[in-house]
Amino acid sequence: MTPTKAQDNHQGKLMTGAEIFVRCLVEEGVDTLFGYPGGVVIGIYDVLHDLTHIKHILTRHEQGATHAAEGYSKATGRPGVVLVTSGPGATNAVTGIADAYMDSIPLVVFTGQVVTKLIGNDAFQEVDIVGITRPITKHNYLVKDVNELARTIKAAFYIATTGRPGPVLVDLPKDVLAAKAVFEYPKTISLRSYNPVVDGNIRQIKKAAELINEAKRPLLYVGGGVISSNASAEVRALADKLHAPITTTLHGLGAYPEQSKLSLGMLGMHGTWYSNVAVDQCDVLIAIGARFDDRVTGKVEEFAKNAKKIHIDIDPSAISKNVPADVPIVGDVKRVLKQLNELVKPLDTKEWLKTIDGWKAEHPLRYKQDGSLRAQHVIDKLGEITDGDAIVVSDVGQSQMWTAQFFKWKHPRTQITSGGLGTMGFSLPAAMGAAFGRRDLPVVCISGDGGFQMNIQELATVAQNNLPLKIFIINNGYLGMVRQWQEFFWKKRYSHTQITSPDFVKVAEAYGIPAQRVSSPADVEATIRKALAHKDGPMLVEFVVVPEENVFPMIPAGQTVNEIMDSPEPLKQSHATHKTMIHAKG
Amino acid sequence: MASSTTNEHVKQHTISMTVENHFGTLNRIAGLFAAKGYNIDSLTVGPTEDDAVSRMTIVTRGDDQIIEQIMKQLHKLIDTIKVVDLTDDTFVDRELALVKVQCTPTSRMEIMQISEIFRTKVVDVSPKTLTIEATGSQLKVDAVINMLKPFGIKELARTGRVAIKREFQGEA
Ligand SMILES: Cc1cc2nc3c(=O)[nH]c(=O)nc-3n(C[C@H](O)[C@H](O)[C@H](O)COP(=O)(O)OP(=O)(O)OC[C@H]3O[C@@H](n4cnc5c(N)ncnc54)[C@H](O)[C@@H]3O)c2cc1C
């Protein structure tokens, strides 16, 4: 980001902590701040009142602010910045902080705090937010001296955005914001106790290349680290050079275009049949910025049991945490791959790819076509109409998995969802954040009826800012993902998973957002086209879908590929996805 | 963690680390052990030759995989400057115990003899008690305490372990 003028001539001036705070953000090139005011941060808000080059977005709940910052960060690659007040403002932000921690998203969250001499006194709106967030931040600070403020903010941005990214919280007592100091923003910072390794060990990289060059059935297993490292081009170069098939995690979607024949889509619990079988059959597994999450591995002892494993990750503690790596490489994916790509040779994978194509033809992603409306159809159409040129933000549950499976992922930073924490209510605020950060692609929010009601208040933020967001609610009348587990594993006892909803169309209209309801597959395409054509404001579409549909394939938690449940739909009566059809033809 | 902590590969490790002497650092480290379910046999913190740096000595146990994770997780904390597992190195370690033992005029001499054999110090005397300061390896401190038990231990205060790596004794 190029810092705008207006920021000059402030270095060396005496100013209040509140002014210093705002000047630091300007120096960092922050253009968007998601927040909510309150007593102890009122001084900062007073400074923001006159400032034009930082856009403050008033969300309707602090959870919304943190998720919006996550969405902004995921879509733009820049850190998301949040400002909230002490006490309830800070605790409301906690879920979003935990979410960002689990998904390694760089956030800098500023919380107000009571005056330093009252800390520990059960003062009005006091909570120990540094204590509360210690296990869910990469690092956090309580600033006790205004002279430490600028340096601490510099450190916070540095820590959040380097190494394995993550949220950093800075707690700002009211008196520190009121006290005065000379403003000096350090240009650079170095911390003796924090020096992330970015360059891979060349001996390890050579070992990896030797292993790869001998592979008969290589497989790339690509995760969110590739997106955060902006290394899609390098991954693509590796896969294409090796002619190696590639599967991605939920967070890796978009790292490699799924239209390519080498793509196997997502692996894991709800991954494609063929990606999971390929993991089981491969002889060299190249894990790139992926953390062997249990939703991916199932039973860890059996995961890729026939393969030697190469694991590239910037976080040493992610390596061999769940599955032992034969060749660990600690470093930034982009840098490591640049070196690795030079050392590997094209492989003859014809047989391997032919086998995989057979699996693709026999076990495509598919769903029933019987005239009733299904979420898969909605997402399939969205992928077809946009041709993958959209940022799609999903909530948590069945609708999330169908989005992952059926959308045609094409570009990095277009797939945004809550994976590690699985936070229902994530999608609407995160989509807002993405829309504030990016205007080059349409932003579509896809949510279940349950999740949508968890942060429905953010419709006001969408309306107030007239964000061109397309909001698709998949209404099945159930907390569908839990209902699916009850159906499969709890004798269909649907305990408290039926959920009622307001009339979403009327709700949207009450906020001044145009809305429409669709209940027939015949109306899906026209409605999506209409929503996407409505470029200068938001639109909400409620899709009323069949109530008891299930997500397939499914590997039950902790089990292996041998227990995979594929869709019961016979190939003929069902619709296999467009992207899979291309695969099947080879 | 995938592996259990009760198998035969579990071993005691002495980890020595230097950390930034910031407020909350101890909390972060204790919190890490609690959150991940790692054992702490003992943990000591104290100043070093540099005011801004504290040294912590952590005695923990686990199999190789767990110890590897503990080391990585400790290293990952932003305030950690250096972590070393001293277990496979030669290192000097000490614990200290203050043991208040009951005594009668007849047992007093016997207790003092034990103290002498172990080269511990008597640091307080009253008509009915003796307080002994024992310093040494965990084994030695255990042995002293065991020998004193039959007399009746009234109170016991014991530190955790502190440790430091031995320097290489090269040719002069
Ligand atoms: C209902 C539900 C179902 C789910 N089902 C599935 C499923 O079927 N399949 C699936 O894949 N997921 C699924 N998930 C998501 C899952 O829980 C995990 O969040 C996800 O698998 C983790 O993705 P990842 O391995 O790419 O790691 P991420 O969480 O994206 O972590 C990124 C990794 O890359 C590393 N990294 C970061 N930056 C760099 C860099 N510059 N260089 C090198 N390394 C870097 C990090 O250290 C980290 O190890 C599901 C989630 C929910 C809520």
Ligand SMILES: Cc1ncc(C[n+]2csc(CCOP(=O)(O)OP(=O)(O)O)c2C)c(N)n1
């Ligand atoms: C905040 C939160 N609470 C509970 C859950 C557990 N949970 C996971 S999926 C799910 C159901 C989601 O239902 P809905 O939003 O309607 O989406 P669907 O699965 O029907 O597509 C629930 C309750 C969660 N992930 N997040």
